Amino acid sequence: MSATTDALETVPGAPDSTPRFGRQGTRRLIGAAWPVAALVAVAGTMRFVGLDAVGFNSDEAVYAGTAASLGGDTSLEPYFPVFRAHPVLFQTLVAGVEQMLGTGTDWVPRAVAAVVGIAAVLVTFSLGRRLYGPSAGLIAGLILAVMPYHVVVSRQVLLDGMMTLFVTVALYCIVSYVESARATWMCAAGSAMGLAFLSKETAVVLLGGLFAFFALTPWVTLRLRHIVAGFVPFAALVAIHPLSQALAGKATAGSSYLIYQLSRPENHPMTFYASVVPWAVGIFVLTAAVVGLVWLRREGTWRERLLMCWAAFPIVFFTIWPVRGYQYLLPIAPVVAVLAGRAVSGLVTVRAFRRRRRTAQAAVIAVTAILVASLAVPTAQQISPSTTGSFLAGTGGVPGGREAGHWVAENVPANARMLSIGPSMANILQYYGQRKVYGLSVSPNPEVRNPAYAPVSNPDRALRRGELQYLVWDSYSAGRSPTFSAKLRGLVDRYNGVPVYSGTVGAGTKDRPVIIIYAVWPDP
């Protein structure tokens, strides 16, 4: 393998950033700091305003519950065991922060996610700056700071935000490696990918994009020792997951989940991402990124190829993979933002602006403002509490779930058992109510059910025996599983269900509650 030359790193025309002291140094420091401060302000505002206005959704409840269990909360441990499916780096971070700031609120776990999201914005800024200059970096950072996809996900207690942060760091390291050919960058890239894996194991999909890039770009080559330098820290960090399971006394949790994932039926159609993600990243932003790729194709380098491979591989993979979650493609968001930033900052090269620097800058600012505004409006709408009875998993908290859970905690006997339509509402009620809630849709067949969930193999028998005291209907689960909703309604009728809690959200659902809890009583 031939080496990438160090000459790649020293690009002609780069500004001299040698530290200087005195007034000029201060000016330089302010000049370097204001973009960071501005990005933190914008990203922080979008992520922290009304952060806990709506309670957790199912996944958030699971991860916050896992974090609480890790932190030693024995009341949640029976419902949220530490090892369910994923590695627990993010949950460990949440547990650590909660030990410092206190537990029992939705705000702290979500604030951790929000801070991770802001960090991802800054890394995207650095990535864009490194690839295409300060303007492109700043525009990319601004776009990600207000992008609905990234804002919505990074306001939730989800693993994808931290995974996206570390894969973006890894991408930055790869870029630095390609530019410098130094093994330390490959080592850093391996570490970042390892941390991404410990955040969420699906990060390994990005390695496919990396492989595709090096395979398709033969003039950017790798040394074997550099590959080893990257692989060793990656493998060492990946090994933490099974090692921690073994030391904790639960060695097999992950494998059974993997088997389940491999055999899961399709949960969304193959067109899911095509119909959702363009709107989530912003149609104008996506258009700008694509237009930039076409418009600036003559100026194309390995950089665009790297970004394209990085984004394309997970898109293809998760489109084919039958289990599709809204947030799974979040790692492509920084790439789209950087490509859009490149396109917008490239306006200064338009011939019409060649001798009109101020006009060119004004055009860049105007287009950036339009893009940011086109993102900020839908983002503001999406982070506002919903007043409808439907919900797409991963797009925010579940309205009414927290209130129902609190009612359960206050009004349901400690050892009572409940049955909901599916495990999603069960997770929420278990988190807030700390009562055992089963999911009717959880299959008794171990081959087709999530091993983290306990089924009720014969709900009729359990109800006849009085083993279940409450049935829970919710409009969100009913919308996704009309069959199980009808089945639960049938059980309510058969076992003399009496509504004891009825939860509505906003004015739109006053006549149609989103959550109803029935007390049931079998005929003796």
Added chain:
Amino acid sequence: MKARLRAIVLVAASASAAFGVALGAPGAAASEPAPQPATPVEHFIYVMQGSATFDHYYGTYDGADGIPDDTCQPLAAADCVQPFALHGTDPPPLSDIGGIQEAQYNDGAMDGFAAAFEAAGRDRRAPMGYFDRRDLPVSWRLADDYVLFDRFFAASQHGARTNRSFWVAAAPPRYVTTTDTTAATIDQPTIFDRLESAGVSWKFYVQDYDPAETFQARGGSRPVTQTIRVPLLEQERFVTDPALASHIVDLAEYRSDLAAGTLPAVSFVAASRSGERSPASIPAGQRLLGGMVDALAASRYWTSSAMLITYDSPGGWYDHVPPPTSADGELLGFRVPALLVGAHVRSGVVDSTPLDSSAGLAFVEGNWGLEPLSARDAGSPGFGSAFDFSAPAREATIIAAAPVSTPSFAVRTAPVMWLYGAAAIAGLAVIGIAYASGRGHRGGRGSAAPAELNPLEQPP
């Protein structure tokens, strides 16, 4: 015009009466405020089941006065019958032998249980069978968690009808002489008359309630079974007065009252198919009791309620404790199972205060300031010792077992926290070193790379 006015007045009166009933404030006393309970028990539920003795249900319960080790009931020949567990068998109901209790009592010797059956030509071994935790999971669990009375006697040595009369009136049935075969044959004051007069809300919940099955449906002189279980239905006013009759409702309303917040102050409950009158109905009875307690536990009334569960008569089953005489000088029946359940009830206590069903009436009378019905309830020692009102109300717990499910296993969290923490620090350190060395290698130029292309970046 007058007829129309009268109709309007009648409708208005009916509506206001119905509204008053719905609110649990009976018409006559609606204007006076209902007496406040003297204890934190604002709702008292009194459940009367069928036939059982204490030894039949709790004869092997630890800590209670159960079946003595050397028990062997003599027979006519030089032989005896020992108690035996009924678990795993399918025992038939005990034969109904008139006056058997007196023979079993045998002037206080309590040695006629097997002999009485033998003399009647029935299975002499049958009355010595007993159940245990395996057959009575709810009853035993309630005994574990609340108060079990091991000196609670049937109110009389007669059958269910007399005992149920004591349940509501603290006295045996007081018959009226009539030649009208469709007229009520019993007329006596009951606890419900006292409650009605005082304006205390009440209901009588009846499983499978049939409003037509009253004294009016009696065939010949033999009462229909519902009127035995619900003695009020033997009395004229509780059948023909709509205001009083409206208090007698189907048991299904118990759950809806709990959910709707309309549970009355005093509730009596009579089961039918779940009444544990025979061994075959015990599983249903256990489900009924568990369901009622769990429903109460799951309701807003848990902290303000107490539930007394007992059985009307021994039914021929063996018990070893000779009954004492009551406050009115009458000999009581054999011991029957009795439990007191509630948020203010002591936990896991076996209470040996000598009681009978009038103790429940005495509690109602004492709690709401009502006059006693007879010398029996007036002289009842009561079950105040079973309560602990000085302690905070107990948390509600569900009696029914959880569905069989995969348990989750606790793990050691400390190694997980340490390993992940160390991994994060190590990983970030490597990245930091690379970044710092990159800056140094580049002469501190920073990472700002311009967009200009380097020829070396292009494919050859």
